[in-house]
Amino acid sequence: MSGTIMIIEDEPKLAELLADYLRQSGFEVRLVADGMAAVPAIHEQKPDLVLLDLMLPGKDGMEICKEVRRFSSVPIIMVTARVEEIDRLLGLEFGADDYICKPYSPREVVARVKAVLRRGGTAAENNHGLVLDEARYSANLHGVELDLTAVEFKLLAILFASPGRIFSRDQLMDRIYSDERIVSERTIDSHIKKLRKKLSLAAADEELIHSVYGVGYKYELPER
Incomplete structure (x- = not known):
């Protein structure tokens, strides 16, 4: 390594x-x-x-x-x-x-x-097809460029960095909105929904972001 x-x-x-x-x-x-x-x-x-x-x-x-x-x-x-x-x-x-x-x-x-x-799962190793470029706020899944907003990219980067770890909506909001603006939990849900849709365009058979009922969200590496 x-x-x-x-x-x-x-x-x-x-x-x-x-x-x-x-x-x-x-x-x-x-x-x-x-x-x-x-x-x-x-x-x-x-x-x-x-x-x-x-x-x-x-x-x-x-x-x-x-x-x-x-x-x-x-x-x-x-x-x-x-x-x-x-x-x-x-x-x-x-x-x-x-x-x-x-x-x-x-x-x-x-x-x-x-x-x-x-x-x-860094970009160079164990990424299972997902590559993130933090400098350009861009993401590529299985060779398909994802058209992500800045918030969607941050959400994906946070979840992707800790596969299997469950993040509450509050934790995600605190990390994404550093200016401490007031947003509702439904805002996170909306961003996650849009992010999932974009991910599915590149990998329709893979569910990468999972909901944990009553808790929040997690990123799961697909089985190979």
């Missing part, structure tokens, strides 16, 4: 140790030590996965994760020494894909990175 991993960690020795293990596993590594530099670095370098420490100078990991989710579905693993359950839940609520608690084994981190990348 290959790809670029960004480590956002203010402890140099720990960051370098993780970087060494990841490089030995075939990954390229980028290091960021300051919270204020994290979001611009992710925006510019577009890593395949981010290892994000919770406690950082300048800006904490929760806020960084929330900001990143406004423009990217890159997989994020939160790394934290704060093991209270509320912190774990908040980390996932803000859009993290997984979390690891300190102290940890670097080998465990590498294994979790690989697991999230396999589960997440």
Whole structure:
């Protein structure tokens, strides 16, 4: 497995140790030590996965994760020494894909990175026919270009980044409408309906976005 991993960690020795293990596993590594530099670095370098420490100078990991989710579905693993359950839940609520608690084994981190990348389905690997281009807000399914609006693209990117994970309508609204405008749950339902219709034009026999009654929506990888 290959790809670029960004480590956002203010402890140099720990960051370098993780970087060494990841490089030995075939990954390229980028290091960021300051919270204020994290979001611009992710925006510019577009890593395949981010290892994000919770406690950082300048800006904490929760806020960084929330900001990143406004423009990217890159997989994020939160790394934290704060093991209270509320912190774990908040980390996932803000859009993290997984979390690891300190102290940890670097080998465990590498294994979790690989697991999230396999589960997440990046454009280069395990995409099952769906390719997303975040720079152009475009999507291609089985070679067919999908004519998506910006909101439809964001919805698809969020669901696609975490196959099998159920997102409530509130969670989807929070991620899509970063200006905190007031919208109803039916707005999300309407966007999902239109998105499904466009997906069906490229793959009529595949139901990719599933409704979970009383909860929300999830993306399911088609069986091969």
